[in-house]
């Protein structure tokens with residue numbers, strides 16, 4: 119990964135931190151986003167000490183704010199003229215309906231709209247840097263459908279349904295984006311990390327927080343699929359696929375529905391005010 123620039127969201131803990139660590143060990147320049155400068159500085163120091171790679175940098179970004187994402191991408195482009203790997207890793211799990219800075223249901227905004235916007239804003243530099251790769255971290259919990267009648271669950275909120283919808287959305291987005299990017303040298307795939315012991319339950323609190331802290335594998339294992347997609351020559355020409363345990367896997371029936379993907383794409387563009 120020498121001379122490769124990797125931008126990863128949510129590397130201050132869990133799977134993202136492990137992904138950044140290994141890619142830094144492989145020699146990549148790591149740029150990670152953080153919404154908390156103190157936590158970000160601590161992470162940066164830890165990663166530099168652990169990897170002996172000084173090319174680890176952070177950018178401030180709150181993914182629950184379109185303005186913050188736009189500023190972050192602008193700053194990235196002002197500092198770097200190449201981007202070889204974009205890993206949309208950050209995500210949240212919650213039981214309470216909260217809203218992003220833009221007044222949008224927070225799970226939909228953070229897990230789905232944020233990667234859509236970030237990718238869109240960085241596509242020019244990804245194309246310029248091709249061959250380049252986009253990795254969207256999804257979940258095995260993507261079963262269900264897109265609730266177009268009430269995509270923000272304003273009527274009746276369910277954290278699990280909102281999470282599942284956001285992760286299905288990412289797979290649909292990935293499959294459609296892969297088609298749109300054909301011939302550009304930019305690939306895009308999704309990674310399911312499996313169940314990992316992380317801080318993912320922090321917002322939900324209580325039992326959920328405990329379950330995520332205690333159940334599942336070490337995030338080192340969960341990070342393996344993202345690392346593989348970011349660095350392996352075996353996948354250089356593979357795009358639009360869903361990966362788990364470093365292998366292409368079948369995802370839900372709905373996640374192959376290109377009409378659903380087109381409809382969601384149009385809805386997303388309206389939210390993001392894109393042409």
Ligand SMILES: NC(=O)c1ccc[n+]([C@@H]2O[C@H](COP(=O)([O-])OP(=O)(O)OC[C@H]3O[C@@H](n4cnc5c(N)ncnc54)[C@H](OP(=O)(O)O)[C@@H]3O)[C@@H](O)[C@H]2O)c1
Pocket residue numbers: 127128129130131132133134151152153154157179180181182207208209210228255256257258310311312313314315316317318319320330334337
């Ligand atoms: N853990 C699992 O079992 C599991 C299973 C399937 C999929 N996943 C997916 O794996 C990805 C990584 O999750 P994880 O388990 O490693 O969780 P985690 O330990 O909670 O890490 C999540 C990361 O996302 C960041 N983040 C959250 N909201 C943000 C926001 N609004 N703006 C900027 N950064 C934000 C967090 O930053 P802070 O440090 O500032 O909070 C943290 O760095 C997620 O997409 C998750 O859905 C996890």
